[in-house]
Amino acid sequence: MTAPSKDEEKQITEGIREILSQYDKDKRHLIPILQKVQQSFGYLPGIATQKVASHLEMTDVQVFGVASFYNHFRFTPLGKHPVQMCMGTACHMVGGGLVLEALERTLDIKVGGITEDKEFSLDRVACIGCCGLAPVMVIGEKIYPKMSPTKVDEALVNLKMEAEED
Amino acid sequence: MTELIKLTINDTQVEAEKGTKILSAALDAGIYIPNLCYLPEADLPFGGCRLCYVEVEGRGPVTACTQPVTNGMVVHTQTPEVERLRRTAFKLLIAYHNLDCRNCPKNKKCELQKLAPKVKVKLKTPEDFRDLPTDLLPPDTTNPYVTYDPNTCVLCGKCVHVCAQKNGEPLIDFAFRGYETRLTMSSDITLIEEKCPSCGQCVAICPTAGLQTPTSSESNATLAEGG
Numbered sequence: 518m519t520a521p522s523k524d525e526e527k528q529i530t531e532g533i534r535e536i537l538s539q540y541d542k543d544k545r546h547l548i549p550i551l552q553k554v555q556q557s558f559g560y561l562p563g564i565a566t567q568k569v570a571s572h573l574e575m576t577d578v579q580v581f582g583v584a585s586f587y588n589h590f591r592f593t594p595l596g597k598h599p600v601q602m603c604m605g606t607a608c609h610m611v612g613g614g615l616v617l618e619a620l621e622r623t624l625d626i627k628v629g630g631i632t633e634d635k636e637f638s639l640d641r642v643a644c645i646g647c648c649g650l651a652p653v654m655v656i657g658e659k660i661y662p663k664m665s666p667t668k669v670d671e672a673l674v675n676l677k678m679e680a681e682e683d
Numbered sequence: 684m685t686e687l688i689k690l691t692i693n694d695t696q697v698e699a700e701k702g703t704k705i706l707s708a709a710l711d712a713g714i715y716i717p718n719l720c721y722l723p724e725a726d727l728p729f730g731g732c733r734l735c736y737v738e739v740e741g742r743g744p745v746t747a748c749t750q751p752v753t754n755g756m757v758v759h760t761q762t763p764e765v766e767r768l769r770r771t772a773f774k775l776l777i778a779y780h781n782l783d784c785r786n787c788p789k790n791k792k793c794e795l796q797k798l799a800p801k802v803k804v805k806l807k808t809p810e811d812f813r814d815l816p817t818d819l820l821p822p823d824t825t826n827p828y829v830t831y832d833p834n835t836c837v838l839c840g841k842c843v844h845v846c847a848q849k850n851g852e853p854l855i856d857f858a859f860r861g862y863e864t865r866l867t868m869s870s871d872i873t874l875i876e877e878k879c880p881s882c883g884q885c886v887a888i889c890p891t892a893g894l895q896t897p898t899s900s901e902s903n904a905t906l907a908e909g910g
């Protein structure tokens with residue numbers, strides 16, 4: 518996991534204080550709070566779990582236990598290019614898993630992870646509603662239809678070059 | 684005075700206080716029912732291991748640790764049906780367990796070793812589960828007082844319960860889901876130092892090698908490395 522910088526950390530602490538101020542100390546707010554935190558930062562930073570825990574008078578492991586149960590929550594930030602591979606039924610049936618494996622290999626990260634240069638993050642999603650184009654990959658807003666493991670490099674190469682130019 | 688309930692377990696007349704679970708009633712009467720996750724003092728039974736299946740006449744198989752006794756209840760602890768259920772449950776418990784008893788710190792003191800002959804299952808990876816992932820997961824050595832081995836933990840929940848009892852809140856708890864379910868240690872060292880009295884109760888209650896006190900040279904090395 519990449520640790521946030523001092524500035525980021527300050528920003529996160531501020532943001533979380535703001536979110537927590539809208540909720541009283543009741544455990545039933547746990548999931549809505551976590552959702553808000555993720556909405557604000559794109560992920561659940563480590564300090565968020567601790568701050569939320571102490572606000573709700575829970576332990577950080579309890580909060581982490583709940584959060585880690587759901588695929589919806591992530592613990593690493595999103596990359597500049599968030600890569601999502603559809604693992605809905607249709608995409609799964611026509612080899613989505615193989616594409617996902619190829620993505621993990623090419624990016625050298627696991628699902629839920631982010632590359633060291635913070636350019637790419639990788640997630641699996643459920644059906645995104647265009648099963649006719651299965652298997653479907655999404656990077657940012659762009660949809661890549663009828664994916665195959667061999668098309669992974671091709672799709673990533675432009676984005677990777679862009680990254681190197683910056 | 685608490686009300687006494689009369690029931691029959693394997694043709695034996697048994698009396699137990701109202702609210703007692705079938706499992707406790709049977710064990711107190713000297714009738715053995717396999718169990719792994721049961722803690723009599725817990726308000727809510729965990730009911731996770733499914734080893735304690737018994738047959739209640741008119742109701743079929745139930746887990747003995749979750750069902751309170753009722754008057755006139757007739758319980759059988761050894762029907763072919765419940766024995767089959769227990770075998771399956773036990774196989775599931777060891778399906779992706781790192782079964783290396785000879786080199787295991789818990790060898791000869793392990794609850795699974797004691798249970799295996801009782802549920803009539805061999806302590807080796809069951810045929811039907813050979814295709815499950817077998818990669819060993821890394822141990823968790825973040826807590827200076829206890830180390831955790833996800834490969835021998837059977838997720839019985841006992842450690843979480845005793846920790847919460849002792850400290851008013853659990854400093855260890857389950858996280859993730861499915862195959863990935865494992866215990867998490869508090870990641871915040873100040874929290875551990877402030878709250879964990881290093882009482883060792885979680886290690887003592889662990890039926891397997893899941894939780895250990897870091898005494899072996901190996902875990903000490905990992906601890907030193909981690910700072």
Ligand code: SF4
Binds near residue numbers: 782790794806891
């Ligand atoms: S925990 Fe028990 S069953 Fe597992 S390897 Fe150790 S001794 Fe064997």
Ligand code: SF4
Binds near residue numbers: 836839841843885891
């Ligand atoms: S570490 Fe031990 S006591 Fe805790 S859940 Fe695993 S097997 Fe049970």
Ligand code: FES
Binds near residue numbers: 605607644648
């Ligand atoms: S299953 Fe992938 S788009 Fe529907």
Ligand code: FES
Binds near residue numbers: 721730733736
């Ligand atoms: S002892 Fe009943 S389910 Fe574990």
